[in-house]
Amino acid sequence: MAYNLEEQEQLENLKAFWKEYGNFILTAVAVVALAVAGWRGWNWYEARESAQAAAVYEQLREAAAAKDVGRVRSVAGTLFDQYGRTAYGQMAALVAARAYADAGDAKAAKAPLQWAASNARDEEFRHAARLRLAVLLIDERAFDEAGKLLSVAPTGRFAGEYADLRGDLLAAQGKNAEARAAYREALAAFGDESPLRPLVQVKLDALGAQGDA
Numbered sequence: 001m002a003y004n005l006e007e008q009e010q011l012e013n014l015k016a017f018w019k020e021y022g023n024f025i026l027t028a029v030a031v032v033a034l035a036v037a038g039w040r041g042w043n044w045y046e047a048r049e050s051a052q053a054a055a056v057y058e059q060l061r062e063a064a065a066a067k068d069v070g071r072v073r074s075v076a077g078t079l080f081d082q083y084g085r086t087a088y089g090q091m092a093a094l095v096a097a098r099a100y101a102d103a104g105d106a107k108a109a110k111a112p113l114q115w116a117a118s119n120a121r122d123e124e125f126r127h128a129a130r131l132r133l134a135v136l137l138i139d140e141r142a143f144d145e146a147g148k149l150l151s152v153a154p155t156g157r158f159a160g161e162y163a164d165l166r167g168d169l170l171a172a173q174g175k176n177a178e179a180r181a182a183y184r185e186a187l188a189a190f191g192d193e194s195p196l197r198p199l200v201q202v203k204l205d206a207l208g209a210q211g212d213a
Contacts, residue, residue: 053083060092064099072099076112090120090129097132106136117149127158134165138172160189164200176207183207 056079063071076096083089093116100109113136116129130149137146150166153159167182183204190197 053079053086053088056083057088057092057095060095064095067099067103069099069103069105072096073108080112080115084115084119085121087121090116090122090125093120094125094128094132097129101136106140110136124158127154127161131158131161131165134169138165138169141172143169143173160186160194160196160200163189164196167200167203171203171207180204180207 056075060072060075060079063075073096076092079089079092093112096112097109097116100106100112110133113129113133117126117133120126120129130152134146134149137143137149146165146169150162150169152162154162163182163186167179167186170176170179170182183200186200187197187204190200
């Protein structure tokens with residue numbers, strides 16, 4: 001095929017350009033292709049891992065509902081070891097802790113809560129784990145440990161719950177005046193429609209009737 005002068009010049013320019021930049025272009029294309037493939041592969045892996053974790057989590061829920069603590073322990077261990085980085089890991093910690101607590105094993109209940117308080121990906125799960133762990137510690141009269149957990153001052157919906165539990169902690173220590181202040185803080189933080197308000201009010205009224213220690 002014959003080319004005119006202009007076409008020949010364009011071909012020569014293209015050849016020169018490709019000779020100078022061809023390797024770079026091919027490398028760049030390969031890098032982009034690998035990145036896209038890697039991204040798709042990672043998404044596939046995460047979706048597969050999440051689906052597997054969901055199936056194990058459902059087994060955990062069934063074991064907890066059946067009050068099969070041995071099964072709960074086994075399935076929860078699998079979830080933490082293999083799928084702890086997924087959302088189901090943090091959910092499993094709360095389910096397992098509740099199952100242990102219901103079975104009267106507070107020591108076992110503390111372990112998954114401590115894990116979730118430190119490792120849960122979502123802030124709400126970390127707060128929920130800290131609050132439930134604080135309840136167990138107050139019951140054990142481990143007041144210093146509970147106080148450390150409740151020393152944070154979160155905003156939003158957890159503010160009232162932290163204040164409420166600080167009131168419980170202070171009341172258990174016989175610090176009634178400080179407990180009343182904490183309960184008042186909780187009432188101020190809870191909305192008027194909160195189902196926890198009546199309970200906090202009962203505790204506050206009880207302290208008012210007893211007076212300071």
